[in-house]
Amino acid sequence: MASSLLLNRLIKALEIQPGVGVRSATRIAFYLLDRRREDAKALASILSLAMEHIGQCPLCRDYSDDNQICPICASEKRRQSGLLCIVETPLQVQAIEESESFFGQYFILHGHLSPIDGIGPQEIGLDALETRLKSGEIKEVILATNPTVEGDATASYIGSIAKHLGLSVSKIAQGVPIGGDLDNIDSHTLMASLKNRKPL
């Protein structure tokens, strides 16, 4: 316990960040007080602004300021591609964009189907997705949910809706990661990579 009440409250508040326990929070609080007071005030103001004003793009559900349409959805070139990639989180959009290998549009579920937790089709925005799929602009749906039981189940569910609407549906490949050492790859991944082998 520090002798300043505000300092104790600050340490407690910093602990809401993932990966920050009481030790790190204490170190961060002292560091900011000691050397970065102005930067810390700027952080406080942008943090409050961000929490207040960051909403979702009405088309892809990615984060966007004041619910504006995001630059990806606004791009005419991407719209003309007719490709829609379904992902679970905004971070996955960033990861795919960084790979510079996809130039279509996205739809973000913000989770996956999980009936046991009360997360059904509505909670992951499937009614909005269906409206979008029916718009006539989308030709192919690419399923890029997480390679987990829940992710795969969610992908199957969405795949069946898209097929029902007459769209082509594909799923990103599952197999051994590039540069990986076969010794260190788990047996489920090896099994998938053998099952999905491609003729040369």
Add this chain to the structure above:
Amino acid sequence: MASSLLLNRLIKALEIQPGVGVRSATRIAFYLLDRRREDAKALASILSLAMEHIGQCPLCRDYSDDNQICPICASEKRRQSGLLCIVETPLQVQAIEESESFFGQYFILHGHLSPIDGIGPQEIGLDALETRLKSGEIKEVILATNPTVEGDATASYIGSIAKHLGLSVSKIAQGVPIGGDLDNIDSHTLMASLKNRKPL
């Protein structure tokens, strides 16, 4: 890059925290947006309050709200002990308090002498310390600066001032840490522990 400008600014601002790089900052920003918006707003408000209102106790220079005298300096019992422990940082006060082995008062240098960086006696508050040592309330000065070249030099400097004023001066023991394995202790520490050996 996320598609929200506010989000990019938030990620950049979160990186001022020690130990938080761009990857962690991104993870923290998405996590707060996704699940902890109210807590993040509370963090923003306490962060701004703390940076504005946390000052220093006028006696020991520990952090205190609005420059009030801190509870340790306000304690009559601690004042009567006549002991003054000199440390480099407020975190060291916390560490010593947690050890529950010292019941005197503190003086915090907020650094150590480092002429090459322009940090002289005035920058670490030695004029305030001298006034305090002359007050007649202090009987023994305990030097607990870091066991580094700069910390030791600073301790010697303060020690000579205190001796000149006729006070007793001591320095915390340097040696092998309790529970440590001798195999893993650096040679400087071993050298110090041999030099400072105590007859049984």
